[in-house]
Amino acid sequence: MKRRQFFGATAALAMSASLATMVVAEDKTYTIGVSIPSATHGFMGGLNWHAQDTIKRLETTYPNVKFVLATAGEPGKQVDDIEDMLATRNIDGLVVLPFESEPLTGPVKAVKDAGKWVTVVDRGLSQPGIEDLYVAGDNTAFGRVAGEYFRANLPSGAKVVILRGIPTTLDNERVDAFEKAIDGSGIEVLDKQHGNWNRDDAFTVMQDYLSKYPKIDAVWAADDDMALGVMEAIAAAGRSDEMWIVGGAGMKEIIKRIMDGDKQIPVNVTYPPAQISSAIEMTTLHFVSAAPVSGRFIIGSTLVTPENAAQFYFPDSPF
Secondary structure, eight states, X not given: OOHHHHHHHHHHHHHHHHHHGGGSOTTOOEEEEEEEEOOOSHHHHHHHHHHHHHHHHHHHHOTTEEEEEEEESSHHHHHHHHHHHHHHSOOSEEEEOXXXXXXXXXXXXXXXXXXXXXXXXXXXXXXXXXXXXXXEEOHHHHXXXXXXXXXXXXXXXXXXXXXXXXXXXXXXXXXXXXXXHHTTSOOEEEEEEEOTTOHHHHHHHHHHHHHHOSOOOEEEOOSHHHHHHHHHHHHHTTOTTSOEEEOOBOOHHHHHHHHTTOTTSOOEEBOOTTHHHHHHHHHHHHHHSOOOOOXXXXXXXXXXXXXXGGGGOOTTSOO
16 A cells, blocks of 8 residues: 555544544543564654654544553563563554564463453564454565566576575565565575564675585675665665666655665565554544444565655655
């Protein structure tokens, strides 16, 4: 979904939510916990900004709804945050973007077992069906759209490398869809390692790839922060003219390069950090209205090209 369309959708949610307050008893209060990873890279920086902005706006709109926001730089801290929200903050609902799927599944299930509303964002849990609402980009489409571009723009026998993200269900979905899209094309995947959606980690992984493989035709970085780390490693090795790179998520720096016709970054695939805003707003709607919000809310992925990149370029965006 294009960013303008996405923000329009969240604005519509806010409008319907405002109308809903007319029929909600003002003396009933709710506390919603929001647990997300720290702003360790660009995408998470944007996501943190949207979370804070949305919470500020909704607390003004709904004086009877309070939020507890906690950020974590590793899974153990996020587990502690969620356990504290349940034990001492008496939350009525939880919006959580798991740092990693496996270690967060048990703590989030404990929240659900306590009778609380649970919204999971982006990175799914390792056990399906725990959450009431799941909000995410279309991870299968994210991998498929990138894979289809590789298939259409590389000859049989081309050699590519993959950078994976943090071990999560969504990373599995993306990689599986990418590999399925290039299956039968004759494209050879030389290697796939975890760059953890981190620029420095991606730099290190790409250095390893460059030392091991004398021929690489293209890189699926699968994330714009990782793409920047990849470019730094390739430039340091003096091999910038040998391969092109596809990242993902729509970082404004990457989109600007596409607009300018940078051959090293020919396209991108969207995955908006503002999805956290939709998740928080829809969770709030559950408490302040009778609007049905359970289920899955999936935001589509679009291929960004030089022809349409201007539609996705927002220079004032935090990401």
